[in-house]
Amino acid sequence: MTTATHHASAKKPPLLSRAMRRTFRGLPPKLHDVGYEPGLAVPDADGSTLLTDHYFPLSDGDFPTLLVRSPYGRGFPWSPLYGVLFAEQGFHVVLQSCRGTGGSGGEPDLWRHEAADGQATVAWLRRQSWFSGALGTIGASYLGYVQWALAQDPPPELRAMVVHVGLHDMHGYFYPAGTFALENALASTAGLTHQHRGLPSFVRAVLRLQRHARKIARTLPLGEAYVPGLGGRVPFLDAAMAHPDPQDPHWAGVDMGPAADRLTVPTSLITGWMDVALGQTLQQYARLRRAGCDTALLIGPWTHNSALQEGWPDVFAESLAWLRAHLCDDPSGLRGTRVRVHLGGRGIRHDPWRSLADWPPVATGHRWYLDGGGTLSTRAPETAAPPLSFRYDPADPTPSIGGPLLSPKAGHQDNAVLEARDDVLTFTTAPLTEPVRILGPVSAELRVGTDTGRADVFVRLCDVDDRGRSTNVCDGLRRLDPTDGPDATAGPDATAGPDATAGSDVTDHADTTRTAPAAVTVTMSSTAYHFPAGHRIRLQVSGGAHPRFARNTGTGEPLPTATRLRPAEVTLHHPSALVLPVAEEEEAADG
Template sequence: MTPQTHDTMAGSGWTAPSGKPPLSSRMLRATWRGLPAKRYEAGWEPGLAVPAADGSPLLTDHYFPRAAGDFPTLLVRSPYGRGLPWSPLYGMLFAEQGFHVVLQSCRGTGGSGGRFDPWRQEAADGRATVAWLRQQPWFTGTLGTVGPSYLGYVQWALALDPPPELKAMVIQAGLHDPHAFFHAGGAFHLENALAVGAGMTYQHQGTVPLVRAMLRLKRRLREITTALPLRKAYVPALGDVPWLDGAMTHPDADDPHWHGTSVAAAAEQPGVPTALIAGWHDALADQTFAQYHRLRRAGCATTLLVGPWTHTSAMQQGWPEVFAENLGWLRAHLCGDPAGLRPTPVRVHVGGEGAWQDLDDWPLAPATTAWFPAAHGALTRQPPADSAPLASVRYDPADPTPSVGGPLLSPGAGPRDNGALEAREDVLTFTGPPLTEPVDVLGPVAARLRISTDTGYADVFARLCDVDAENRSTNVCDGLLRLPAAGPGPSEITVPMSSTAYRFAAGHRIRLQLSGGAHPRYARNPGTGEPPADAAALVPARITLHAGSVLSLPTGARE
């Protein structure tokens, strides 16, 4: 902790300490470009102990503008520590723009007291922190919240019963439903779960412990993800993480394990103006779209910004756009200055052409265009004349179809060349003819498939790809669905493939890619009907696609 003296008045009845933000934060701050000029020098008051709901001390750093006057407050609660990158991203940058920033470590992390139990304590601890704020002489009664990922979850938790001081939120790639993060589609999202396990367990301890944990995880990833049984296989890399074991072994959303963890109801009331930010290759994009739809139905003031980002690149390459969005929204709702607001509620980056598009809503219209898988790997606008089987693959969980790119939390996320993946015998592709004019896809993508299996136990992974003039296939969006147990005949399923804003250029081809998994992004289906976390045997499955299947693309006209 930096020794404090007091020399600057900033807020009624309060004498500000003279400490500067940490040197590491100031050095990182100096490297950033493309950000608004700062209005004030930032001050720092570290290591404040805020009582949690049960009295446990929540360690908190206070950043503030070094200037006389009253300023609104931003609350940032994090399980990932209060150092890099949070200190410069939120503490320094927003203090420089005229906000008090309260950066707090969730209980059991970053030196705070109590035990960290994800999802279950944030609403009460958030309310306790607001009660503490009311006692601070610099607090004006105007409060906003901001932050990504789990830092978004804690905002929704506070908004379940919002305090009257809460006037605005900025949710950056944040979640509201933990079960959906781990199990959407019916398969355990293994690789992302392991990344979260490493981050939540080690990041609050500092950069060195986190880097060591990530390196251990990288070295042992294959060993962990192919272990039989899968449960507890992560322990040699991450140590025992009880909440991760709980998430892995409770796949049913109705299981009491998940009761009270979803904070979706916070977006179903018109109370707190909320800005939402996501990336097309973000692991939490679907939850962001669900939040937007709930807020719009509730009549709540909201905006949506979606860029060409992964979960982490929005805070890196995308930070100039993201910070400008944050600042405009917060100034409008906390400072009464609407100059930084966009003219339309939605702004999306259109992949394939690299342009930003302002829209009145998302998605624009429910209109869809149907593409039909056909014989010999064709994808056509006309349905096949019969219902015969089109193609089949043998999925072997002992040699699972690998994952390539997509919405991961790891460095391999995003669009990638799918050539090597599509050359495998356990991957099907159906490709359309070269386009005579551009095709814009804006909205949710889905594949309605007629599928049969020889065992009754299988997953189907469906991916939309753009094939360019050099025959390079690049992933656009995708999804996986665990098939319900069924008999030998074909059954119809719909695989949600997330959403996109993408232009397929003239001369390019649209491709539907199908397989029985994407490992280790998703835990492999053992093929036995056993819970994947506890399965001790593996059985291959033959998956057959039948005619009558449809790829649905939302191709309504752009504004």
């Protein structure tokens, strides 16, 4: 097809995709009008058809190609965000529905065929008259996973990758702290099973899940309770719940992260401090750096969803500069440093964005010790000081508030209701006499014992302002198990006790023996945050964050079939400490 014929046969992109451009402020002016070829038939690795839409500049000349592969359909929001906006800037954009979704042929078997189908699509691109041989990939969330799948064996044409809030490890998504991420798993399953069917179907699925969410969270067994909320059984969700062990053969070949260990394709990584994929993004950044790959990292004040909403002007500008540099030989838009992060908190006198040479930057691990009086102090308490304890009851699980979620409830929230509960311990500094700025991973080093050997420990860093409002900064969870460390032989079999009827919350009160305290480190997410003078630093310690994480039933029964609940008393011994990465002098200066 000649360029003139190609332009003459082009359609206009969908009206919604064209209109959505007006909702964003700060985008660069368009350089080209856009043509559109919908519903192209691209053969997958097994010969079935992958439906594909092609967006392109209505101008003569050679333009590089961006490949976007999605299990969520090819409409909103991918058509406007990727198809129209990047075609306007001088790129062919190939937007494709993954196998078994959005009208594409084959059976949907998520994460099993993405590498082969990506290679088949590149083979198809080579046969197109408009393909210049310069290829980039771009996409968010699962659209990042398919990029890492292609990068397992990167085709020679692949010259740049841009991964927005992206995943590479599906087990790590379902079990980010060794505990099932219930709320996010349900939300993403609704998206994966319905969004590719169109916006009305997706909206109905979201509303149905919202109606059933509370009952799902409170009913046993979980493997049956979720079904009404998702409109039926979902095989990949059943399998994920049934296989919690990352070494289980079920997960073999699913983790695409090792591609970064040997990658040479320049790769831009973009995430947010409250993104569900923050940890996986930072893992990939570290791998790319060790491999010597050209890489850049942008971390904004965003959740998984808001990065593509209010964060989009920054995300788009960063992505466009990277793609032009590596596909168009135009590095003029690149920033001067490898890393750019948004510094959270109040009292920042100038621009909250910070340019850094690397991540994490140089920082000193400062310890604040948990005191028996509920304070955080730089001086360790006496080891003979009495321990502190709380009772976690899975029949009334400690709720989750804010944090990295896929819902509008994500992000920084007021923690007052949470901290008023008896099953949440808080430890707080005196008002700070000078600012404290942290950049890097946060953790808590705890000495913990339980009366059952089975419990979760959830810790959360908060900023308490001068009015007493406590706002979450970052957090983490650690699952304790009677087979770990000194607890291996302590306590009786935690699965003994009477059965409960399916669908009820019956608590098992079997006698138990207290376990010896074990030294555990609870890793929280990384952050960049400024605590101003006059504010206080607070650490929460509790037994869970439900329904963000599935509650620990305390019995050791398998997640999908557990029907019994057993409370646990969790005891903190001294010394236990919060460890904060306090920035060095040169990093602490306002920009």
